[in-house]
Amino acid sequence: MSVAIRYDWQESEIQAIYSTPLLELIYQAASTHRQYHDPKKIQVCKLISIKTGGCPEDCGYCAQSSHYKTEVKPQALLEKETVVGIARQARLNGASRVCMGAAWREVRDNSQFEQVLDMVKEVTALGVEVCCTLGMLTETQAKRLEEAGLYAYNHNLDTSRDYYSTIITTRTYDDRLNTINNVRQTNVTVCSGGILGLGETAGDRISMLHTLATLHPHPESVPVNILSKVEGTPLENQSDVPIWDILRTIATARIVMPTSDVRLSAGRAKLSQVEQALCFLAGANSIFSSDDGHMLTVTTPCPGYDSDREMLDLLGLEMRPPFTRQEKVAKESLVL
Numbered sequence: 001m002s003v004a005i006r007y008d009w010q011e012s013e014i015q016a017i018y019s020t021p022l023l024e025l026i027y028q029a030a031s032t033h034r035q036y037h038d039p040k041k042i043q044v045c046k047l048i049s050i051k052t053g054g055c056p057e058d059c060g061y062c063a064q065s066s067h068y069k070t071e072v073k074p075q076a077l078l079e080k081e082t083v084v085g086i087a088r089q090a091r092l093n094g095a096s097r098v099c100m101g102a103a104w105r106e107v108r109d110n111s112q113f114e115q116v117l118d119m120v121k122e123v124t125a126l127g128v129e130v131c132c133t134l135g136m137l138t139e140t141q142a143k144r145l146e147e148a149g150l151y152a153y154n155h156n157l158d159t160s161r162d163y164y165s166t167i168i169t170t171r172t173y174d175d176r177l178n179t180i181n182n183v184r185q186t187n188v189t190v191c192s193g194g195i196l197g198l199g200e201t202a203g204d205r206i207s208m209l210h211t212l213a214t215l216h217p218h219p220e221s222v223p224v225n226i227l228s229k230v231e232g233t234p235l236e237n238q239s240d241v242p243i244w245d246i247l248r249t250i251a252t253a254r255i256v257m258p259t260s261d262v263r264l265s266a267g268r269a270k271l272s273q274v275e276q277a278l279c280f281l282a283g284a285n286s287i288f289s290s291d292d293g294h295m296l297t298v299t300t301p302c303p304g305y306d307s308d309r310e311m312l313d314l315l316g317l318e319m320r321p322p323f324t325r326q327e328k329v330a331k332e333s334l335v336l
Contacts, residue, residue: 003032003258007216014213015206018252022244026282029251033283036258041320042312043097043261043286045131046090047302050119051077051102051112057135057170059158077102077112080119087123093305095289096322098123099131099154105170106136113141117148124149129322131191131221136175139182146186151323152221153183154191159200160207167198167235180215189220193263196249197227197241205249213256220325222253222260224284226267243275247282254283261286261325269303273311280317 020028033039087098100119107113116134124130132145133154145153158164161173183190192215194208212219226246229236253262263286264271264279271279276287290302303311312319 045097055103094319097129120148160204191221193223223263223265251282
């Protein structure tokens with residue numbers, strides 16, 4: 001089965017893919033994955049919270065929101081030397097991408113942004129892909145990040161347009177899309193995906209994938225997060241997402257955005273090795289790993305480097321080096 005790169009997906013088509021009998025869907029996704037990616041390679045990423053807590057946004061899932069009482073305490077921006085040291089250790093452990101996250105609503109043109117720009121330069125100099133997630137930003141700020149050497153910018157859609165206001169009221173869906181558009185005015189790649197387990201329906205997941213799959217170009221990186229329920233947040237009592245729904249979402253993302261990296265991100269600690277193996281078979285080709293047992297804050301568990309290395313060895317998978325992602329679609333690919 002040869003899958004073309006398309007940007008004109010209809011929501012009904014994505015619905016049909018998502019509803020395909022599961023084993024057939026995984027087979028189709030695995031075939032697509034092999035068409036555009038090396039199935040033996042998994043990118044290992046490290047996420048560093050460079051500024052934790054105190055965020056003015058009211059995202060219903062987030063432990064870092066100042067609207068909720070959680071165990072996360074606001075912390076100042078980390079020193080550059082601390083961030084570089086964490087990134088260097090991550091690189092030694094096989095991570096080829098380092099993501100730096102700040103609990104900000106938006107980037108402001110101040111001394112803290114200047115410090116982040118310095119961090120981007122220093123960590124990029126280590127020879128890893130650097131991604132930032134700093135909230136909303138302008139085109140000018142995106143260009144400054146590009147000049148500092150930034151490889152990717154993360155700004156998730158989280159869920160569908162229709163369900164979005166149920167989860168977040170302090171910014172709009174169009175605010176999110178506008179930030180992605182600002183990044184697209186540069187050569188920085190886009191990382192944008194969503195979160196499963198917010199109380200959304202299958203239709204919401206399909207709608208979100210439709211929004212992502214009709215962006216031109218597709219996001220180079222599509223994180224699939226699983227809600228980490230945090231006491232004190234509005235979503236602390238949500239039901240767990242069945243593995244079958246996770247697999248359907250990953251497989252559908254792989255088919256409709258075949259050249260994108262699909263990242264098995266937050267919530268992976270809940271999955272067994274067998275479940276993770278199925279996610280890789282369905283087209284996921286990236287994971288977040290850690291040396292402290294946490295992904296972003298103490299409320300988001302993350303598997304450790306040693307256990308991940310053991311799992312990848314068991315499955316015959318290899319850690320992908322940095323800067324090897326195919327940025328251009330193969331000449332023989334059909335673009336519609």
